[in-house]
Amino acid sequence: MATHNANSSGGVDRKALEVFWDLHKSGCFVLPNPWDIGSAKYLNRLGFKALATTSAGFAFSRGLPDEVSALSLETVLTHIREIVAATPLPVTADFQSGYSGNPDGVANNVTLCIGTGVAGLSIEDATGDTTRPLYERREAIERIRAARAAIDASGNQVVLTARCEAWLVGDPDPARTSLDRLTAYADAGADCLFAPGVREANLISTIVNAVAPKAVNVIMSSPVPGLSLGRLTDLGVRRVSVGSALARVAWASFITAAQSIAATGSFDALEGATPFSQLNGIFGV
Numbered sequence: 405m406a407t408h409n410a411n412s413s414g415g416v417d418r419k420a421l422e423v424f425w426d427l428h429k430s431g432c433f434v435l436p437n438p439w440d441i442g443s444a445k446y447l448n449r450l451g452f453k454a455l456a457t458t459s460a461g462f463a464f465s466r467g468l469p470d471e472v473s474a475l476s477l478e479t480v481l482t483h484i485r486e487i488v489a490a491t492p493l494p495v496t497a498d499f500q501s502g503y504s505g506n507p508d509g510v511a512n513n514v515t516l517c518i519g520t521g522v523a524g525l526s527i528e529d530a531t532g533d534t535t536r537p538l539y540e541r542r543e544a545i546e547r548i549r550a551a552r553a554a555i556d557a558s559g560n561q562v563v564l565t566a567r568c569e570a571w572l573v574g575d576p577d578p579a580r581t582s583l584d585r586l587t588a589y590a591d592a593g594a595d596c597l598f599a600p601g602v603r604e605a606n607l608i609s610t611i612v613n614a615v616a617p618k619a620v621n622v623i624m625s626s627p628v629p630g631l632s633l634g635r636l637t638d639l640g641v642r643r644v645s646v647g648s649a650l651a652r653v654a655w656a657s658f659i660t661a662a663q664s665i666a667a668t669g670s671f672d673a674l675e676g677a678t679p680f681s682q683l684n685g686i687f688g689v
Contacts, residue, residue, distance in 0.1 A: 417492075417521065421561050424454055424494035424523035428563060428596060428619040432637035434644050435621070437498075439465050439651040441490045446686055448491035454523070457487050459498045461651030470648070472532030477503040477513060481520055488521040496524030496563060501531065507543070507550035514554040524563035526598065527551050529585065530573055537573035544585065545592050552593030565621060566594035571601025579607055583614055590615045596642070597621070603628050605639060612640035625649040 427433050433453050438444035439461030447455060460470035462483050468474040484497045499517055502510035510527065517525050529544040531537060539547065548566045555562045566589035570578035582599040590597055598621040602608055612620045619642035624631065626649065636644055657676075664673035 420492070420494040420521075420523050424496070424563055425561060427453060427494075428642050432633065432641050432643065434633065434646075435496070437461060437646055437648065437650060438487060438490075439648070441486055442687065443650065443654075444487050444490040444493075448493050449686060452493065454494045454496065455487065455491065456496045456524075456645050457484055457498045458648045458651060459500050460648035464648070464651055464655065472500055472530065477516070481516055484517065484522060485520040494523035495521075496526065496565065497522045499525045500528060501539075502527050502547060502551065507546045510547045511550040511554040514551045515558060518555065518558045518560055518562055522562060524565060524596075525551075526565035526567050526596075528567035528569050530569040538569065538575065538581075541585065541588070545588050548589045548592040548594055563595045564593065565596040565598050566590070566592070567598040567600065569600065571599060578602075579610075583611060586611060587614050590618045595619065598623070600625075600647070603631070605630065605635065608636070608641060609639045616640070619643065621645055623647050 435454055435456045436447050436452050437456045437458035438447050439458055444455055459475065459480070462480075463470050463474050466475070466479075480499075480503070484495070488495045497517055497520070499514070503513050504510045514525065514527075527548060529539045529547070531539055538544065548564070551564055555564055566586065568582040568585040568589070570581040570585070575581045578599075578601065582602065586597040586599060596619040597611065597615045599611060600623045602611065602622065608620070608622060620640065621643045622631075622636055622641045623645050624636075625647045633644060661673035665671060
């Protein structure tokens with residue numbers, strides 16, 4: 405199976421960059437989130453056009469919680485590099501809040517992330533501090549500007565996604581906060597805007613219109629009645645990710661089978677295991 409790596413200048417493969425940019429220009433594509441090399445390779449086999457890392461899915465695979473401080477920058481960069489190298493597909497990195505408390509640190513770390521060969525990366529405005537869950541608005545905007553400057557300085561057209569975490573941190577008015585911040589992040593240089601947690605069609609449409617012509621990402625981490633890929637496309641959404649959902653589906657099967665063995669002494673729950681021959685066929689050279 406073909407793979408790609410960062411080129412000699414530290415940037416992503418030019419073809420992967422072009423593919424990823426083109427995907428954001430029109431229509432809507434699904435951006436699934438592998439959590440390890442094997443899941444990345446299988447998603448490539450299914451014909452998906454690009455991949456995104458998942459900080460939560462990766463953290464769970466390391467026996468860690470989904471928290472901003474759970475994974476070190478070095479560990480995350482190694483993981484991103486592995487996912488990039490696993491397939492020829494463009495990869496965008498879930499880079500959390502940039503692994504730094506200040507804009508200069510964000511810029512430095514974004515430069516390191518670009519060096520892994522990514523075609524895109526996201527920066528969120530969550531602090532990981534329950535007493536101050538979101539960075540102050542002005543600081544949050546400066547962090548996006550810093551990320552944009554680092555990308556521009558690299559000479560690589562890496563897609564910058566800016567995330568407002570208002571819904572996820574329990575903001576008292578997440579719709580208003582997200583609209584205000586996402587439009588500001590678009591003006592600060594973000595190419596794609598993302599408010600994880602928005603699930604109402606009218607709000608999605610409002611966000612799309614507010615940041616146009618910039619692209620909008622919507623996460624579908626669980627089923628939402630009426631929000632099919634076709635409906636999201638009609639709303640003007642450019643890409644749909646699933647976050648840690650695929651990893652959590654895998655965990656659900658594992659937990660169910662393991663609990664059954666522990667509770668009953670029966671091995672009936674192993675009946676549906678994927679055959680060796682199928683997995684060898686998937687991962688064979």
